[in-house]
Amino acid sequence: MTINFRLPGPTPLPPAVLAAMQREMIPHRGPAFRDLFREILRLAKLVHRTDGDVLIWPGTGSAGWEAAIVNLLSPGDAVLAAVCGNFGDRFAQVGTAFGLDVRRLDVPWGEAITPEALDRALDAHPDVSAVFLTHNETSTGVTNPLPELARSARQHGALVIVDAVSSAGALPLETDAWGLDFVLSGSQKAWMCPPGLMIAAVGARGWEAHARSRFPRFFWDLSAAKRSADQGMTPTTPPLTLLYAYRAALDLIVGEGLEAVWGRHHALGEQTREGVRELGLDLFADPAYASDTVTAFAPPTGVTASALLEVLRRDHGVEAQGGQGHLVDRIVRFGHMGWAHQDDLRDALVALKRASATVSAPPQAGAIPS
Numbered sequence: 197m198t199i200n201f202r203l204p205g206p207t208p209l210p211p212a213v214l215a216a217m218q219r220e221m222i223p224h225r226g227p228a229f230r231d232l233f234r235e236i237l238r239l240a241k242l243v244h245r246t247d248g249d250v251l252i253w254p255g256t257g258s259a260g261w262e263a264a265i266v267n268l269l270s271p272g273d274a275v276l277a278a279v280c281g282n283f284g285d286r287f288a289q290v291g292t293a294f295g296l297d298v299r300r301l302d303v304p305w306g307e308a309i310t311p312e313a314l315d316r317a318l319d320a321h322p323d324v325s326a327v328f329l330t331h332n333e334t335s336t337g338v339t340n341p342l343p344e345l346a347r348s349a350r351q352h353g354a355l356v357i358v359d360a361v362s363s364a365g366a367l368p369l370e371t372d373a374w375g376l377d378f379v380l381s382g383s384q385k386a387w388m389c390p391p392g393l394m395i396a397a398v399g400a401r402g403w404e405a406h407a408r409s410r411f412p413r414f415f416w417d418l419s420a421a422k423r424s425a426d427q428g429m430t431p432t433t434p435p436l437t438l439l440y441a442y443r444a445a446l447d448l449i450v451g452e453g454l455e456a457v458w459g460r461h462h463a464l465g466e467q468t469r470e471g472v473r474e475l476g477l478d479l480f481a482d483p484a485y486a487s488d489t490v491t492a493f494a495p496p497t498g499v500t501a502s503a504l505l506e507v508l509r510r511d512h513g514v515e516a517q518g519g520q521g522h523l524v525d526r527i528v529r530f531g532h533m534g535w536a537h538q539d540d541l542r543d544a545l546v547a548l549k550r551a552s553a554t555v556s557a558p559p560q561a562g563a564i565p566s
């Protein structure tokens with residue numbers, strides 16, 4: 197049975213990315229690496245829609261939270277964490293772990309952070325130096341209205357730090373036009389690569405904040421990464437195989453065209469939501485903010501998410517995921533980002549229909565109770 201990999205990360209790898217990873221090592225201080233890395237940075241800037249800097253480290257999305265904090269802020273700084281799900285919550289927790297004075301704007305999971313709510317929170321906390329925003333909350337399938345939220349943060353004089361882990365490379369994301377100061381992501385989502393790279397775009401205000409920041413740092417130091425990147429290099433040994441993969445994935449994205457990639461994800465989001473609704477299952481996210489990279493929905497009445505996931509996996513080869521935190525057994529999540537196409541989602545929805553029927557069916561007469 198072929199696996200239909202519908203996790204909201206890691207995501208399936210395109211054949212070109214798999215092939216790129218077969219390549220032998222090259223000297224990471226030599227000209228071939230410099231050409232490779234410079235090209236990656238050029239393409240990554242195009243996809244982030246920025247004339248500013250993009251920098252890359254070995255790491256995952258969580259490293260991006262830490263890198264943003266230690267590079268742009270100082271111990272004791274007040275920040276506002278806008279939380280609408282598990283990842284926003286974790287971002288806030290990282291702030292607390294680093295000794296920031298974290299104020300929170302919480303909305304019920306499944307809802308989005310609205311600009312009005314952010315305005316009110318920032319009016320109540322005029323001393324915050326930064327706002328932590330999650331562009332796409334993977335745990336609930338909600339896409340926050342990032343341009344409006346960024347505008348609100350800027351109007352209140354706060355830095356705009358964006359977790360774009362499940363949006364970069366799939367959803368419209370305009371680093372410069374929307375005034376985003378630090379945009380972090382991880383390679384294993386819409387970037388169509390294995391886990392292991394942390395990618396960050398840094399704007400002019402991000403660099404100004406970096407110059408003022410007083411956190412100790414070494415591995416995640418932006419200045420060191422930038423000095424090396426300007427030479428086509430990285431401060432430490434680069435994860436070459438992952439960079440080969442990222443280069444191939446960026447070629448695919450730029451080759452398809454960024455607007456076409458965004459359009460494909462929108463179509464996949466619509467297809468998935470419609471398919472789920474047709475089965476009579478309840479979508480979890482506020483429809484006005486439903487994500488085009490991950491769809492969360494409730495299992496059939498009386499059925500747990502784990503029971504449905506088990507049948508999807510065992511009988512249909514569909515690997516999907518349940519909820520997080522208090523939603524663990526209450527929602528199922530289908531990822532549709534990166535190397536995802538209509539056929540994959542059509543097959544997953546057919547499997548969902550059959551699996552729902554299986555788990556909902558009353559036990560057959562004469563069956564031996566387990």
Ligand SMILES: Cc1ncc(COP(=O)(O)O)c(C=O)c1O
Nearest residue numbers: 256257258283334359361362382
């Ligand atoms: C929105 C978001 N932020 C952060 C993370 C954490 O990333 P990682 O697990 O790569 O450290 C994830 C992971 O799924 C995520 O979806």
